[in-house]
Amino acid sequence: MKGKSIFIFLMLLAFDISIAMAASFEVDTQGTLTNGLISYWKLDESSGTRTDSKGTNSLAGNGVGSAAGIKGNAGQFSSSSSSYLSIADNPDLSVENSDFTISAWVNLNSKTTYRTIAGKDNYGSREYMLHYINSPSEFDQPKNDKFGFWIDGGNAHLFANSAGSPSTGTGYFVVAWFDSKAKTLNIQINNGPVDSISTGSIVPHDGTSKFGIGGRELSGAPLTFDGKIDEVGFWKKVLTTQEKSDLYNNGNGNTIIADLCTGVTCNIPDQPKCDGSTLITYYLPGACSATGKCTYTYSKTECLYGCSNGKCLEASKASCTDSDGGRNYNVKGSTKLTDGSGLDDDCRRNYVNGVLTNTGELLEAVCLDDGSDDKYITYNCPNGCSNGVCICPLNQCPAPPENCYYAPQNDSNGCPICGKLVCEYSCDKLLESQASYFDLCKAQGYDKVCFNKNTQVYQGCGKSNYNDCTINNVNAAQNVWCNALTETKCVDSDGGRNYNIAGSVSSTAPGYVPVKDYCAGNNVIEYYCNADGTPGSEWYNCPNGCSDGACLKEPQAKIAELKTDRKFYGIGNEVTIIAKTSGITPSLSVDITNPKGEKETMQMSGVCTKSVPEECTLSAKYGSTFIEGYYNVELVYDSSKYALGEYSSVNFPVLDLDKASKYVILSDIGNHKLDLVSYTPLYEVYQNYPFETYTIVYADSDIRTDVAAYIFSDRQSLERFVSRELSNFDEYIEKEYIDGNLVYILTNVLRYVLWTNNNVLIVLNSGNGYPVTSEKNQVISKKDVVYPDDIQLRYNAHNVPKDILSAYLNKHPSDLDKISIKKEFKLWLTRGWNLFSTPVYEKTSLTEFKDFETNCRYTGSVWGFDNLIKKYSKIIYITDRFAAGYWVRVKDDCFVIVKGDDYYKIDDYFGEERGIKLNKGWNIIGGVADQIEFSEIRGDCVFNSGPYRYNSFSKEYEKAVITDPGKGYIINVNEDCTLKKVEGEEEPPQLPFDLEITAKVVWKK
Structure with a gap:
């Protein structure tokens, strides 16, 4: 309890803001299946953890296998094992008298006793359960051989009577739900009739048991499922008839997929755009449709002489040329206009966890249809993107049997693939260990011998040219391994592992296709010859980037810094993004992601042409700050032309300044400079208390002070939250009056000063404490927390600068004495x-x-x-x-x-x-x-x-x-x-004494 509560305070002061990736279903007629969806488990993994494709509730499950399911794989469960999938209790999967729906595809191997499908069940904490039952011992129910659903420890229990008894080895789509308004429990099988009962005053409660699929938490009686479970979904709503029909999908099943709108930017463009000879002027931000396309509000103007760069031309000019002939994804090209400007084919890059990562998408430069301008189009390369072209997959064919090879073949993109396996068997040169088998088969009337093509083990005899081996084995093949081995020769054009030269490798090994070194981001895939003449490959990271299949000796340019012109902005303010570079600087662009996760790519203006390493400044202006929250800016650049400096991304907050200034001080305080500002919209955390947050960081030469204002919807919610959070921290709480204001000082590892004002909670923190482990009992206590001496001397209210504390107490006087902590x-x-x-x-x-x-x-x-x-x-x-x-x-x-x-x-x-x-x-x-x-x-x-x-x-x-x-x-x-406890030393045990033991035997019939 204590660890959980203090974690919340730490979490609320963090600046790391993550955005969950959206998802959709293959079939979603109304486009509403993801509304209210908490978690969805596809169960495609072969073993171990099963990923939650919607939320954060991935399931642990060592010992649970897999088998073919309705969509991809399914979880394979066995009644002879206690293994099932589970996650600890959390608010996501608890219902407490609210609407919820749970669905799954199931296939029974056997129909004895009770079989758990999914739910939360443990003695003393039973919440809800979807199951199959064929046992009278559970919940005093008859042995009815049906799928069932219960809430509240079985006090309301329903069976799928309309569907009858299920068969083994048959897939069934089972969906069950609780309607809190109608007070009904419902279950449906294969989109058929709905069985329903009234629950009256019985409602599900918020239990603490684990959520499980294929089993329950109860020790010694997990009642594991016997068969397959697939495509399990959990919603906090009642699904519509159409939504349940879409999940069943005429018996074909449905599954969750990545949202087509993920990564699609629909912000209003800064400038008018050209579409052929038509000038398009946009008025409102765009919206992403279900097909992944953006729709906008705009006007069209037909240009008499064509359109270019967002303007109508004075005369018709077909001025654009494309060196690779158009949309050619496997050849690097560039466009060129008559004014000398143009675009190069390039790979898109985004930042993932602070690391610039190649997304695998190709930015293909093309000319407009009328030749008046050029643009980028995005193409998702199947095997990734490198140096402005789509990467061909590694030609990793399985090793062919002796005297077999793969016929040369290319795919539709011109990339080499494994062709047809061609085998030429003859047995004029037998291996000594195999000769006796040919005599054996010949004596039995066969003219061929079968061996395991992987292990060389004898697999019987065969006739004619077909693999009709007398021993049935999928790896059996006629006459393999019966010829003497031949020497393999390998040639490397760059002489070995030479990372700075793009070479190629060829080999006499059967079916081997010549390959060339190529780049994958900042890495080179280097091909070489092994000592035994066989070809090999290595993935090598180039310190200065990679280009055209070789590592660069020196970068052409260096990106020294990326920043914005201010630390925070108001809604509607223009943002200037600045990049500091040195050397010969090709064009740069930035990806800007707004708080909704929508991304826009902007070209930076300014180009450096000096060959000497003088600093240049590139910039871009961004004016679409119409959403309150955090924006992220990431550089998009060609690693073959740039070396990355210390800065490659930057964040900036956008605030409703009138609203924010009511809660935080948006200026320097004394010597403490305003350093960072963030805003988190209405957010529910721990016990479902909603609040929104403003967080400010002030900094001087050697100390940072964080100030967070948590704005609750009402005073009652704030008091319940504060009382519950602090109720278990007596030994870590000190009370102090500062300028007549009562504040609490929380001293558990990190030190916080906090108080309330109306419906606002203010939390201040400066510096960290360092936990020290006690040698005696290995328990961290308050006395074991050590603070640096220089911090202790700053202010007696536990190292929070007094001028910042006084300024916020003046803005929000404490009314903490009105809260009674129980x-x-x-x-x-x-x-x-x-x-x-x-x-x-x-x-x-x-x-x-x-x-x-x-x-x-x-x-x-x-x-x-x-x-x-x-x-x-x-x-x-x-x-x-x-x-x-x-x-x-x-x-x-x-x-x-x-x-x-x-x-x-x-x-x-x-x-x-x-x-x-x-x-x-x-x-x-x-x-x-x-x-x-x-x-x-x-x-x-x-x-x-x-x-x-x-x-x-x-x-x-x-x-x-x-x-x-x-x-x-x-x-x-x-x-x-x-x-009572016995203090002091105890006496040693009594001295031994003899016992005279007598016994008699009594026989019982």
């Missing part, structure tokens, strides 16, 4: 009777059990036990007795949020000065907030029986070894005594 404990209860305790307590008041936040439906009162008179009685206040255990009966698995001022700790219960008084006979006690073994707290008590805890699921008492938070325990002692 300790919380989530008490899970199981359907039936529960023996429990509450590890929190109120210091000044008592709380009724019914007043706690809960989703339980009670059937009776809360009961307490008087240890002195050995009698049960109903109680009203849950925290009125120290160290007490209680009984309560609930109708379903549920939880109670127990709140109080503080936690009961081990020393509070079992300390030497206090302890728990027990009376002779039976006693019921409670647990504390931490675990401890009963053997450590026996005090002077002698247990006649117990301690026991009550298993609500099995309805039986179990022997307890340790105390758990939230549990109650029953103990029988021989006399009044005190449970």
Whole structure:
């Protein structure tokens, strides 16, 4: 809990903003299948982790195999194994009384007992489950041989009666959903009739069990599926009839694919464009359609003498030429206009995790149809792009059998591929180890011998020219391995591994096609000859880039810096992007990605023509800042012409300045210069508290100060968030009044000063603490956190500069004293009777059990036990007795949020000065907030029986070894005594003594 909470504060101050890639379905009639889609597992992987193609819920699953599915591969599960796919509980896959739909393709190998398809199920935390059932033992259901669906631990359970009993070895599309408004549970098989029941007051709760496919979390009873599961989807909505029909797709199945709009830029162009002789002027930003095309609002003007560079020409001029003849993706070319300008074929590059990466797309320079201008078109090279051309795939044919070769053949792009396998077998020169097999086959009436073409193992005999070998093996072939080996010769034109010369390799090996060295980004694929005469290849990274199949000795130009003219901008401001270069500088362009993930490529103006390394400045103006958020600028350049300096990308924020200035200070504060600004739109994180965030960084010569303003939708949401986040950090929180304002100082590794004002949470941080591990107990505690001395001296409010702190307190005076931080404990209860305790307590008041936040439906009162008179009685206040255990009966698995001022700790219960008084006979006690073994707290008590805890699921008492938070325990002692920790040294064991042992044997019939 503590680790999770502090992580949230760290995360909220981070500047790293990631954008999820969109996706779509092969068939989506309404274009709505991805709406409300949380996760989708194609299950195409052969083993190990299964990727979530929509969200972030990839599934772990060692031991789960694969087999052919409805689309690609499917997960292969076995009832003889406990292996299934799973992920820990998280808000994405929890439903808590809301609409949701789950679908899957399934194929049963067997139909015995209960088979888990997908859901969340563990004793005490059952949420929902899609399954097949043929066993009367689960949920007291009949042995009905149907697919089923339940919520809330089986209190609402539905079967697909309309579809009847499924058959083994047959694929079925199963979709089930809960409608929170209609209060119905629904299931449908193969797009057929819908079976539905009313759930009434029964609703799914937010459980903590793992989400599983093909099995459930319950230890010892995973009820794993026996067969194949494929194409599993989870939506937080009720799918429409058309959406479910699209997923079934007439029995052909459906799957998620990459969105055709991914990477498509639809921003409004800065300048008018030419389309042949037509001038197009754009008015509004474009929209990407389902086909991946951009649509715009624009006007058209027909130019009498043609159009070029966004203008109508005065006279008709066919001025453009293309050296590679047009759209020629395997030949590098360039366009040229009469004014001397032009474009070179090039490869597109984007930044991925800060590294400039070749996207594999070709920017093909072409002339317009009327020859009046040139432009780039984008082509997705199947095998990647290098040096302005599409790369031919490596000709890696499987090694042919002896005396076989691949006939030379090229694909439609002119790239060499593996042709037809041609084999010429004769057995005039037999290997000594194989000669006896020919005599054997000849004696049996056969004229040919079969061998395994991979291992040379004998595989029987054959006749005629067909591979009709008497031993059936897919690798058996007639007369292979029966000729003597011949010497292979190899020739390398550049003399070996010479990375600075583009060479070629040829070989006499059967079927080998000559190959040439080529570039792949900054790498050269270098072909060479091995010592035994066989050809080989190597991937080598060129320090100065690669061009035309060879490493460059020196780069032509260097990119020294990329920056913008300001640190942040208001909506509608123009942004100037500046690149510093040196040397002979060809044209540069930049890719600009807005907060929606839309990308626009811009050509930078200015060209350096000096051969001496003098610095030049290139720039581009970008004016489409109409969205609040972070923009990313990345250089697009030819690595054969440039060497990259320190800077190759830059970010800039765009803000609604009137709105932002209400929450943060957009100027320097004293000696602290405004360095970075960011904005995150409305965002839901942890317990579903929505807020938006402004984050500012101020910096002086040797310290950075982060200030974050979290704006909540209302004060109640803020108070619940702050109370829940800080409720478990007492030992790390210090309170201090600064200029009359109460602030909290959180000192867990990173130090934060925070306070509230209305619906705004302000968090300040400067510098880091460094955790030091204690040699004694290997536990990091507050006293083990060490801070640099120079930071400690800056300001006593834990190293936050006083001028920044005062400025923000003046802007947002603290009203933190209005928030009461309560300790919380989530008490899970199981359907039936529960023996429990509450590890929190109120210091000044008592709380009724019914007043706690809960989703339980009670059937009776809360009961307490008087240890002195050995009698049960109903109680009203849950925290009125120290160290007490209680009984309560609930109708379903549920939880109670127990709140109080503080936690009961081990020393509070079992300390030497206090302890728990027990009376002779039976006693019921409670647990504390931490675990401890009963053997450590026996005090002077002698247990006649117990301690026991009550298993609500099995309805039986179990022997307890340790105390758990939230549990109650029953103990029988021989006399009044005190449970407490025993301090000091214990006496050694008693001396041994003799026992006279007598026994008799009693036979029982």
